[in-house]
Amino acid sequence: MTETGRVRAVEASGLLADSIRASGLKVTGPRLAVLRVLDQAPHSTAERLYATVRAELPGTSLQAVYGVLAAFTGAGIARKIEPAGxxxxxxxxxxxxxxxxxxxxxxxxxxVDCAVGESPCLTPSNTSGFTVQTAEVTYWGLCPDCQTSTLTALSTPAPLSNEGAQ
Amino acid sequence: MTETGRVRAVEASGLLADSIRASGLKVTGPRLAVLRVLDQAPHSTAERLYATVRAELPGTSLQAVYGVLAAFTGAGIARKIEPAGxxxxxxxxxxxxxxxxxxxxxxxxxxVDCAVGESPCLTPSNTSGFTVQTAEVTYWGLCPDCQTSTLTALSTPAPLSNEGAQ
DNA sequence: CAGTTGTTTTGAATTACTCAAAACAATTGG
DNA sequence: CCAATTGTTTTGAGTAATTCAAAACAACTG
Structure with a gap:
């Protein structure tokens, strides 16, 4: 039998478990594992979380990770972002x-913390009659590492994989 | 033989053709058709463009539409946006x-025109050493139609299809 | 109008994700 | 502490959107 199964007593209490329970969800192995990894590596893909979670809880399936993430985002204890590409x-x-x-x-x-308090970037000029609920801002640019390695223009190509993402 | 083939003389000149040629691309039937439809229905998906283009140029393939769009965005005469979901x-x-x-x-x-000239929403507070190239803002809310039909809370569900998108 | 280069077709593959049924585990309350 | 209930995970399959590659073909060049 794999490591999947009953949540260890040690983990049934603790901050992670509390956070899960507090949101009205049952505390399970996969959920604890996903939440822990998410804490250590924010901005992870489902696939990446899966890879890391598997290391500590080998029986976990990718679908379980998707399920956990859907439960977390639904319950408001995690957020999903979808940058283009x-x-x-x-x-x-x-x-x-x-x-x-x-x-x-x-x-x-x-x-990136919201640029200017809240107002300017949340208030578009012409809303075309739309009721604005949220404003999502994505900045695009070069990270410190890529700034230097772009000058030294010999280096490796690494477009749009999640490698090195944090 | 389908309508795919040599560009009609009538269309070899004209604003659309000029725009394509000016960007260094060859003028072809599928490109003229896609550009025309894009003009009439901005914020269209590849699939939707394909459906409309087929009506006037039946031989066109979906892959051609993807190819045309890649050429256009690469040449800077079209823009691709990818809202979450x-x-x-x-x-x-x-x-x-x-x-x-x-x-x-x-x-x-x-x-939506840029909220405040350009500066505030393009200047994040903490860039973590990143060099900012662009700022992309997506507002989420209810369109005029959905505001009313949400009050009259009986209506049809239509989440995340491109129907009615403009 | 022939040659060259670039484009489109055709066909297949891939990525990221969703759905559904059955097995199973966490909580509830007896 | 155990049984019932409810919710979660596994297993297996399916889908949407997009990409890749080779061969056929058409647009521009001289």
């Missing part, structure tokens, strides 16, 4: 509507 | 970095 990324930081900056070369992602 | 959308309006507002209920898309 990238598979969906997930993060624990929720509630504040922060934004993201994505490296156009290596796809690394960092958080 | 939606297939890619295309538009002719390029050069100005305008933004978009997407209806969370019916996925209709409208253009």
């Amino acid at each position: 990238s598979p969906a990324l997930f993060e624990r930081r929720v509630g504040d509507n922060h934004h993201h900056i994505v490296c156009t070369r290596c796809s690394a992602v960092h958080d | 939606s297939p890619a959308l295309f538009e002719r309006r390029v050069g100005d970095n305008h933004h978009h507002i997407v209806c969370t209920r019916c996925s209709a898309v409208h253009d």
